[in-house]
Amino acid sequence: MNRGANSGTKLVSFFIFWVALATLSASAYSILSVLGIVPMSWLIFFYWLGTLVFLNLGLILSFWRSRDHFPISRQLAMILWGGVSIWYWSFAPLYFFLNINVDLLQLKWTVLEFLWEVPVVGLLFVWTCLLLFRPVRRFVERDMLPPDPLKLYRLVVDYPTAVGILIFIFTFGGYILGTVQNHFLTYPPFIEQMKVLLNGAIISLFLGGFFYLLLDIFLGDIRLRIEKKYALVNAARKRIHNKIFGLTLITALGSLALISLLVFKSFQITVREQVLAGIRQDISRISRELGSAEGDEAREEIIQSLRRGSRGRVMLFEPGERLPAVEFSDETRAAYETQSFGIVDDYRGDIKLVTFFEDLALRKKAVSVVYVSDFYGTVFQGLRFFLVGYALIIMFIIFIARLFSRLITRPIRLLSEAVKSAAKEPHFYFNNLSTGDEFENLSHAFSHFVHETRRSTTALKEERARLLSAINSLSLGFAFFDAKKNLIVENRAIEQVFGRAEGKPRLAVMAEKFGGGAGLFEAAERCLKTNAPVELKELELDGQFFNLTIEPVRAVAESAELLIGFGLLAENVTHAKILDKTRDEFFAVASHELRTPLTVIRGNMAMAKTMFSPELEKNRELKKMIDETHTASIGLIKMVNDFLNMASLEQQRMSFNKERFDMGELVASVVAELEPIARMKNLYLKFVNSEDRIPQALADRERAKQVIFNLISNAINYTDTGGVKVFVGVAQSSIQVSVIDTGQGISPEGQQKLFQKFQRSREEILVKDTTKGTGLGLYISRLLAKGMGGELALVRSAPGEGSAFSFTLPIAV
């Protein structure tokens, strides 16, 4: 493989050397021949051309065999040079010989064109194209990362087009240069010059297209690599249509021009043949007439009758006199000097037929010049009728073809028009096709399809309108966002609060209104990530308060749940918040204002009891009255305290100490305190410290005592026979106090209301019983328990079977 590659590249190098040498030598020779230093003939020309063609073909073939062993820049250079040499040294001469009568052209011009001009123009072209390719080469050859892959991709895609345009400019420029050079060296007729230019234009177009295709194929691989690497599929796909169109146009124009050239050439040949036939007739006529002519004047008159065409002339030259070089080509003059009779073509100045013969009687040489172009008009007159007839026939054929095609395609056109109008017209029915075949069936099916689509669209619209008005009627703000946090729909309540988004993302507007964020984005992110609702409480906005709930929205697709976005609910809680605050303030002030007169009552009663103790001993009635007033005032004060406690617990304004304490000891102290009351009701009150070592609790001792006190005194209050047992133990890494009574129990309905405000579930609400408290006891106790990180719960209860409460607190670590 490697050896093959080596021998391949060696062969390429060998050919490059010889192509360069041959091209340089041919160029040098052609310049020397123009200067007249070395001879030039068709044989020499073909020798050089053949050498160049052979060497270039060898170079291209050897390169193509081992092209993969060359860097991209060399491959490209070779393709460009290959294109130039194939066209100029292989195909262009053939085309040239076919199109132009070489016999009549100066060889030196051809030599310049093919051996000298082409390498210069070709090398310039190759060099420019390589420069153009440099940015692409840098990235592709060195495998660098381009700063802008799309730009690189466009360069690769556009390169063949650019080279195609360049080769057109260079080639056509070469032809123009050749024509100008020819004009001064060989004086060809104007029409021939135009033919050369047109020929050049056609070749340039074809060559441009050829290079375009060749490079497009060559770069296809690189393009594919870039597309894959940077995922740029379809990045420039759409331009392919333009290219195909352009290529088709170029080919069409080129073919048309070539056909025109060939038609014109055959027309020229026809005219020349007619003129030549006329000249031959004239010659035979005057040779007969001259045979019987008498006198020099008569002879000259007969000879002058050879004159044909508007510019035609007949001249008589003395023997030894030469033809003027201005009007006649070298070949014509040489023939005139060496032959006594001849009819030759001459292209100097214009295409003409030159007839010369020697009149022995006059001892002069007669030369008749007939310009072929003088007869273009006459011959065209004859052709005109034929051309008009031909054009009419073509037009008729086109007309008929069009008519037939329209007839055949009519149903299809009608159908396609109907499809277009179906999208616009609100009431559509397709009924103007009654061909009785598949088309008619198709039209009916289409009509049905349109109606069905219309119907379901209308239904969908109605459904959407219903949904929209439903969410608009919500007093809650509702907005639905997709998974990328773009707003899909929102209701009026949202607009009223946050205003219109006006181009900005809705979520950003909301976050801004809430004082630059308020964690709204973060919350949305969290909701999408965890797939769980996120709540934002009491966000302030212009003195109003909102609770926001962000809920994930899922859709069921193909038996899998898919997160499609999130819904945002905004609830205005300002009113509720103000109400809450007012109530709390009321409780605080009212409690204070109630306490003051109660203090006076309580204080005075207590003072009376101590100061007038001897008098009261005498008057038992009065003592009882004072005692009861004192006790009642203390009860009232306790009630007021409960109200205040509740208010601060509900507002979470109460602070709790964190201290270590022995729960057994605390329970024992409460039991000791309440024991007398139990005994008064003939109940037992037992404290069972169920485990030997109970860890210390970590909580607010006073508040814990308050809860335990409440639980045990409640149990005593609601028990008439039996008694109350209190246990202390450890349950699920917390300390548990259980209070179990044998009292009246709580009904299931009562259990539901047990921990609610102002509930005394063990009795009818309407039965007033001030000794049993405010109905806030359990409510406050549970708030206290929760505030300390514990829990208060009813474990079990049934009417007539007693109740069991459990109070837990965290263990001190």
Place this chain on the structure above:
Amino acid sequence: MSKILLIVEDNPSVMDLYETSFKLNKYEVDKAVDGQEALDRLKSSARKPAVILLDIMMSRMNGFDFLANIKKDKDLQHIPVIILSNLAQQHDVDRGLELGAALYLVKSQYDPQEIVERVNSVLQRYGDKNSNYIPEKRS
């Protein structure tokens, strides 16, 4: 010699109650109906009270402002102040103790005799001025 007690209280019934009970316990009682009057009295008089009983909710100058004022005065700051109020919320208690009250008592929780006992115990601890008195956290 009996100890002087200054009661700052705007409610006359409450004032009467405590005046009577402290007089019964051999205190000499000075009275003021608001913070401003009490402050003026303290600054103008050479006879300084041994202890001050202070209400909070009063017109002109409330108890907290009065407390703050006397704690700034070098001549008065050593006098123990016992707040006696019916405001019982935790933040009020904390504020009073932070301002330098020796004790915060909620009136309605105590019979007058219990308050006298509390005042006595505070005065006992304050008898030695060099001792570091740590106020009770909770009433």
